[in-house]
Amino acid sequence: VALSANGPVTLWARDTSWDRDNPRLPGVTLPDAIRVTDDLRAATQADTLLLALPAQALAGFLADHAALLNGRHLVSTAKGIDLHKLTGPSSLLTDACPKATVAVLTGPSFAADIARGLPTALTLACANRDAGKALQHDLSTPVLRLYRTTDVTGAELGGALKNVIAIAAGVVIGAGLGDSARAAIITRGFAEMTRLSARLGARPETLTGLSGLGDLTLTCTSVQSRNFRYGQALGSAQPFDAGTTVEGAATARAVSALAARLGEDMPIAAMVAALAERRVSVENAAEMLMTRPLKEE
Numbered sequence: 609v610a611l612s613a614n615g616p617v618t619l620w621a622r623d624t625s626w627d628r629d630n631p632r633l634p635g636v637t638l639p640d641a642i643r644v645t646d647d648l649r650a651a652t653q654a655d656t657l658l659l660a661l662p663a664q665a666l667a668g669f670l671a672d673h674a675a676l677l678n679g680r681h682l683v684s685t686a687k688g689i690d691l692h693k694l695t696g697p698s699s700l701l702t703d704a705c706p707k708a709t710v711a712v713l714t715g716p717s718f719a720a721d722i723a724r725g726l727p728t729a730l731t732l733a734c735a736n737r738d739a740g741k742a743l744q745h746d747l748s749t750p751v752l753r754l755y756r757t758t759d760v761t762g763a764e765l766g767g768a769l770k771n772v773i774a775i776a777a778g779v780v781i782g783a784g785l786g787d788s789a790r791a792a793i794i795t796r797g798f799a800e801m802t803r804l805s806a807r808l809g810a811r812p813e814t815l816t817g818l819s820g821l822g823d824l825t826l827t828c829t830s831v832q833s834r835n836f837r838y839g840q841a842l843g844s845a846q847p848f849d850a851g852t853t854v855e856g857a858a859t860a861r862a863v864s865a866l867a868a869r870l871g872e873d874m875p876i877a878a879m880v881a882a883l884a885e886r887r888v889s890v891e892n893a894a895e896m897l898m899t900r901p902l903k904e905e
C-alpha cells in the first residue's frame with residue numbers, strides 16, 4: 609500500500625478471492641495502483657520483489673519457486689530464524705537464488721500503521737552497498753523513511769530475536785507480574801540479543817538501531833503485536849488463535865538450538881521455548897529466571 613504511492617505494484621497471493629479487502633489487513637481497501645494476482649510467473653516479472661512470507665514458510669516457498677526469483681532484487685520482510693537450517697531469511701534466499709541480490713527490510717512497523725500512512729522508519733539491509741542505496745531510494749516514500757546498512761546479519765537477527773523477547777514481555781504482563789518485571793525482561797532480553805548477534809558477526813550499532821532496540825521497544829510495549837498478545841495469552845492461561853502468525857515461538861526454539869550449538873547462555877529465549885511447548889508453567893519460569901546464580905550486569 610505504501611509503495612503504490614511511488615508507482616504500480618503487483619501483489620501476489622495464493623488465494624485472491626478477497627479481492628481488494630484482505631482479511632489479514634482489516635479496514636484497508638487496496639488502492640487502484642495495486643494489481644492483485646494469483647499468477648506468480650506474472651508477478652515475478654518485476655526487478656524488485658518483496659517477500660512477505662512468515663519465516664517458517666520461506667524455505668518451502670523457495671523450494672517450489674526459486675527459479676522464478678533468481679537474478680532479481682529480493683527483499684525479505686520475514687522476522688524469524690528457520691527452525692531446520694537455523695539461519696535467517698537472507699541465507700535461505702542466497703542459497704536458493706545465488707544470482708539474486710538479497711536484502712532485508714525490517715524495523716519497528718506494524719503493517720496496519722504503514723497501510724494507514726502513519727510515519728514509519730525502517731532499516732534496509734543489503735550487503736551490496738550500491739544495490740542497498742538503490743533499494744533505499746526505490747522503497748522510501750514521504751512517510752516511509754528507510755535507513756541503510758550493509759549489516760544484514762545484525763538487521764535480521766534484531767528482527768527475529770525481538771519477537772522472542774516480546775513473547776516473554778507479554779507473559780509477564782499477562783501473568784500480572786508488573787511493568788518493572790517487563791522492563792527487566794526487555795533489558796536482559798536485549799543483552800541476550802546483542803550477545804548472540806555479536807557471536808554471529810553482527811555490528812553492535814545495528815542492534816541498538818531501528819531493527820534491534822527500536823523494534824524490541826515497539827513489540828514489547830504494544831498490544832498491536834501478535835507476539836506480545838500471544839505471550840499475554842500464555843501468561844494468563846487464555847486461548848490464542850492458532851491461525852495468527854507468531855514468529856517468536858518457532859524462533860525461540862531455533863535460537864535455543866543455535867545458542868546450545870555456540871555455547872551461548874540465553875535463558876529468556878530458552879524459557880520462551882519451554883513455555884510455548886508447555887514444558888514449564890509460568891510460575892516455574894519466573895522462579896527459575898529469578899533464582900539463577902547472581903552475576904555482574
Ligand SMILES: NC(=O)C1=CN([C@@H]2O[C@H](COP(=O)(O)OP(=O)(O)OC[C@H]3O[C@@H](n4cnc5c(N)ncnc54)[C@H](O)[C@@H]3O)[C@@H](O)[C@H]2O)C=CC1
Nearest residue numbers: 632660661662663665669685686687717718719720853855
Ligand atoms: N504484520 C506486521 O505488522 C509485520 C510483519 N512482519 C513480518 O513479515 C512476515 C509476514 O508477516 P505477516 O504478513 O504479518 O503475516 P500474515 O500471517 O498476516 O501473512 C502471511 C501470508 O503469507 C501466506 N503464506 C504462508 N505460507 C505461504 C506459502 N508457502 N506460500 C505463499 N504464501 C504463504 C499466508 O497465507 C498469509 O497470507 C513475518 O515474518 C512478520 O514477522 C514484519 C513487520 C511488520
Ligand SMILES: O=C(CO)COP(=O)(O)O
Nearest residue numbers: 715716717718833834835
Ligand atoms: O514486527 C512487527 C512490528 O515491527 C510486528 O510484530 P508482530 O509480528 O508481533 O505483530
